[in-house]
Structure formats: structure tokens, C-alpha cells
Amino acid sequence: MPDTPSIDPAATLHFIVNSHSGSQDGDGTRASIEAALERTGRRGELHDCTPADLHRITTELAQRARETGSAIIAVGGDGTINTVAQAAHAAGCPLGVIPRGTFNYFARTHGIATEVDHALAQLLAGRPEPVQVAAVNEHLFLVNASLGLYPDLLEDRERWKNRFGRSQWVAIWAAFATLFRAQRRLRLRIGLNGAEREVRTLTLFIGNNRLQLEQVGVVEDHRPDGVRDTGRVTAVMLKPIGTLALLGLMLRGALGTLGEADDIERFEFQRMVVKPPAFMGRRRMKLAFDGEVVRVRPPLDIRVLPTPLFLLKPPPDDREEPA
Known part of the structure; x- marks a missing residue:
């Protein structure tokens, strides 16, 4: 250091x-x-x-x-x-x-x-x-980075804020609007710990902010040592599900019990590589990091910075x- x-x-x-x-x-x-x-x-x-x-x-x-x-x-x-x-x-x-x-x-x-x-x-x-x-390729992030549904939610939220003003209630109602029209499924190839697998998901969310993860119940809060930096980030993948199930997950997040849901997969890592299926080539992927949305060419190298x-x-x- x-x-x-x-x-x-x-x-x-x-x-x-x-x-x-x-x-x-x-x-x-x-x-x-x-x-x-x-x-x-x-x-x-x-x-x-x-x-x-x-x-x-x-x-x-x-x-x-x-x-x-x-x-x-x-x-x-x-x-x-x-x-x-x-x-x-x-x-x-x-x-x-x-x-x-x-x-x-x-x-x-x-x-x-x-x-x-x-x-x-x-x-x-x-x-x-x-x-x-942490970083995705050259994009540093402090809070989170994501693919799929979450970047769509951020774009919708910005449109709603421009129209109705900036507040947490506007952000919440924008999220509801996004969930009601969520249909797109991602196919991704994930390289982790020397192995690669293909997954289908509505969104891949990478959290580098323990407070946010604690509040939705993805990780336990109140670490005994009081330290929030662990040298790892947390991945959350949402399985392809319908609108009603999505609303149920949103309620779980609000209640701080999202980690108990059967429709999500979560794991921690130091480095992971994400690619689209081979037939998609190097088409740009929509990426959100800390509230900003960009389009990035794969592969996505997601890692905790030394x-x-x-x-x-x-x-x-x-x-x-x-x-």
C-alpha cells in the first residue's frame, strides 16, 4: 500500500x-x-x-x-x-x-x-x-456497478427526476415503473476462480458498499470488528422471473431480507471477468456504476483495486x- x-x-x-x-x-x-x-x-x-x-x-x-x-x-x-x-x-x-x-x-x-x-x-x-x-475495466466505482435491469432503472429514474424533481419518493416510483416493464434477459459468460460458466439473469449487480448491501439484507450488518472494507466485492444475480415476483423481491429489499430470497444468487470475489455469449461478439454492453450509465466493450474485468x-x-x- x-x-x-x-x-x-x-x-x-x-x-x-x-x-x-x-x-x-x-x-x-x-x-x-x-x-x-x-x-x-x-x-x-x-x-x-x-x-x-x-x-x-x-x-x-x-x-x-x-x-x-x-x-x-x-x-x-x-x-x-x-x-x-x-x-x-x-x-x-x-x-x-x-x-x-x-x-x-x-x-x-x-x-x-x-x-x-x-x-x-x-x-x-x-x-x-x-x-x-473497485473497477470495471477503467471505470472506478465506490458504491456499485451493474448490468441489465439496474441500468434500465437508473435511466428511468433520471427521466422521472427531470420531470418530477429529485427525491427518494420519485426514485421509488420510477423503480416501480421499470419493474412493470422488465422483460429483457441477459445471457452472460462469467469467469471466476479459473472456471467459466454461462448464466441467464435479469441483472448482475456488484456491490462495493457494505451499507447498501446491509440495508437490503444481502450481507449481515454490524460486523464485529466494525470494518466495512473486506478486500472483496459482492455479486448479486437475479434469476429471470415475472413482474409479481420482482415486486416481491423489491419488498424484501425494503424490509432488509433480500438475501433470504430463492430467486437471487450471491457470492463474493476479488476478480471476475464477464463476457456476452460468443455469437454477440464485442457488442457494447450497458453498464451502470455509481448512478451513471455508460456503454462498454466486453470483456468486463471486474476487480478490487490494490x-x-x-x-x-x-x-x-x-x-x-x-x-
Whole structure:
């Protein structure tokens, strides 16, 4: 493992703001950040980014932060945090998070508050700590990656949010709408531990966020050692089933008992290769990672990365317990 980067308290922190993330007011967030910096005497710059500029700007700022002993701070939802984390991981600089999304799984897993002023106070008192990240080919993911039904759900959810606003209830009703028209079955070849098999599934879901997996009941919660990073990720495959059975699984997920269902298969791994059937060639596959949907050429090399991400975590006595 590389040495943990240090933070120079006099260095300028770089806040990368996506005011379109989540349901909060971007101007209010900016004012809170500026007030916290002035109150504590810390130096910081706020960079407003459009989606088209986000990758370029974060790459430049991550390199600058590494050279000056500083950090880049993602202000937004899981998608924004993912893009900023990609740059931080590549440059080896610390990442900070001010969560402004709908579910904020990554932030909540590490005890980061979802209220802006508290998250800022935690950030300014925090120190870099290594956290586990995974990747599909070149796409790093912090929370999850998936094929099949789940990417369809994310695309539908974004359409619903654009029409009805961003809230958890809108996301839930969008999920119902997706399930009612779910018909497409995936045929995949999975290479794992030196063996390959062909499977049929509605969705292949890879979870790198223990909080999300615990809440739906796929893994047990409250690990005795309190550690959420295990060096492995969790695969969940959903067997081809009808709409009513899908709704039953959704209810199980809401009740935290999804792991007890007969219609899913789950297993943990460090590395897995996924391909379409041979007759499909190298046709692009729709992939979702941390709320973003892309199309990627197979094979898909899914793995836990050996180099961690260095996250500015709150002091232990100020970490929020995930609800």
C-alpha cells in the first residue's frame, strides 16, 4: 500500500461543485462552504463544473492538490463523487466529500454527515484514511456497478427526476415503473476462480458498499470488528422471473431480507471477468456504476483495486452512525 498522503493546513482546498446534484440549493451550499472557510481561517477555492468539464477540471485539480499537499473535495451526489474520486485515485491525492445526493451511500458508510455545515466541520477536522475501491475495466466505482435491469432503472429514474424533481419518493416510483416493464434477459459468460460458466439473469449487480448491501439484507450488518472494507466485492444475480415476483423481491429489499430470497444468487470475489455469449461478439454492453450509465466493450474485468482511495474521514468521535 502506498504511504498515506499528508495534508498541509495552509494549502488551498479545491471544492468541486455540481449544483445540479441532489435536491439541495447549490447557492446555499456555496455560501455555507465560504462561511466555514472564513470561520476557520482555511484557504479554499470553489470550482463550478458542468458535466462536460467535470473530468478535465478534476484531473487538473487533483494533480495540483497532490503537488501542494492539499485535497480535492466533491460536492454533489454519488455520480459527482465518483468522477472526483477517479481523479483523486489516479493522482494519489486525498478526497473529501460534501454529500448532496439522494441516497449518499458512500458518504454515510464512512460516517460523513448529510447536513452541509456538519459535513464541512468533519471535513476540516478530518485526516486521510485508505478506503477500498473497485473497477470495471477503467471505470472506478465506490458504491456499485451493474448490468441489465439496474441500468434500465437508473435511466428511468433520471427521466422521472427531470420531470418530477429529485427525491427518494420519485426514485421509488420510477423503480416501480421499470419493474412493470422488465422483460429483457441477459445471457452472460462469467469467469471466476479459473472456471467459466454461462448464466441467464435479469441483472448482475456488484456491490462495493457494505451499507447498501446491509440495508437490503444481502450481507449481515454490524460486523464485529466494525470494518466495512473486506478486500472483496459482492455479486448479486437475479434469476429471470415475472413482474409479481420482482415486486416481491423489491419488498424484501425494503424490509432488509433480500438475501433470504430463492430467486437471487450471491457470492463474493476479488476478480471476475464477464463476457456476452460468443455469437454477440464485442457488442457494447450497458453498464451502470455509481448512478451513471455508460456503454462498454466486453470483456468486463471486474476487480478490487490494490491501491486504495485516501478519503478525508471525520475524527472517530464525530462519525455519524448510518441510519
